[in-house]
Amino acid sequence: MVTSLFMRWASQLQIQTQRPAYLRIADFIAEGISTGELPSRYRLPPLRELAETLGLNYTTVTRGYAEARRRGLIDSRPGLGSFIRSKASASATLPATSYEMTMNAPVEPASAVIEEALRNGAINLFAQADMLSMLRYQDFGGSAEDKAAAMTWMGRKLRIKNESEVLVCPGIHSALVGIMTLLKRKSGIVCVSSLVYPGIKAIASHLGVKLRAVIHDDMGPDPLALEGLCRTGEITALYINPTLHNPTTLTIPETRRRELAEVCRRYNISVIEDDAYAALSDLPIPTFAELIPELTWYITGMSKCFGPGLRIAFLKGPDRQATQLLSSVLRALTVMSSPLTNALARQWINDGTAERVLNAIKQEAKVRQEMASTYLAGYTYRADPGGYHLWLSLPKLVNSNSSDVAAKLRERGISAVSAVAFCTDNKPVEALRLCLGGAQTRQQCEESLKILAEMLEDPIHFSGMAI
Structure with a gap:
């Protein structure tokens, strides 16, 4: 039976917005859960019935239900239908993700134009390509056309002629596995910052492979400390x-990069330059690949x-021979990268x-960084306007360690990771x-920041946790 709720959805869909219809369907479901109009175990209309009611095609409604499942709002069973999850509540409307919340994922621009451009590009590819x-x-390493595109993308930071x-x-992670496999053959130690990407650990x-932490300051790893280790x-x-x-x-x-590069040149130390966020x-x-190209593995x-x-x-290697050697290692580990990708x-x-x-x-990240500056005013944190993560120092009023605080925040849908995960010096x-x-949407991001600010302001939220 078609209810007034779904008729209201149909009316709301008539209002023009850049947000895709399938995402709005998931938003409607989240809103219905929050207001109580969609109680636990409520059976949603079949896909075709809802598509007819909303004036949408079957595929769009299917994607809407899939998005709602991804957020943890509904369950679907073949032959039985889709149901509101029994544990769904107002908190379920916070961004549930299909990836582990400890992953640093880019913001998603809420633009139908962007999504359409992605779709059209894919359609054009598959319409013209020899499938x-x-x-x-x-061959491992990509075709000549793939490499040309790679050189275009890397060209923002690094000009490559060969x-x-x-x-x-x-993926960058796979490339790092290959490089570290090569380095293992030398039986040496890899220097890292005292705070480092957990993947390399x-x-x-x-x-x-043994890692050795080098102290860092507000400009990066300390060159004198690095030289002491190199000696x-x-x-x-x-x-x-x-x-x-x-x-x-x-x-x-730049000054610190040049100092570090000079130390590496003096002691013939290879550099693994993980420039994953370079384009932001x-x-x-x-880059180090420009300062000491003969020693640098550049990855983006x-x-x-x-x-x-x-x-x-x-990836750009130090020279042709080194690149071919890495290609052999990666071929053994991954066979090849996906030609479709x-x-x-x-x-x-x-x-x-x-x-x-x-x-x-980048534009969406800037907006969210501005939100963060508003809600976290008075707290000590680092951020870059083009990035989408923050480094927040916990106030002394929060009388709990960062691991427990991170776990508590993740329970509230806030993507937080303790400094312990990045530490390499046991300090x-x-x-x-x-x-x-x-958070998938700007509104969800703002809600998360509000919750974070409230919890930091009132340490009672963290009471009873391990100290």
């Missing part, structure tokens, strides 16, 4: 995340500044869609990395 060729084995030094890989642990003769490489550092948001200034920054700062990609589902990385990335880069998406993400600070991209 069978994309289902065959490919495509033989370039590899297209199935996991890779090193898995491969048995021991045990250091093989320096891993560095120089732009919008995860977790501290720091972009290492407009600062004209030279599209997942951290486009979307985590686009698992593709672009490569083709999509190439299409979006070449037709300008990737640039439009990137600009929209964790009491701080959190907060992701503004965990």
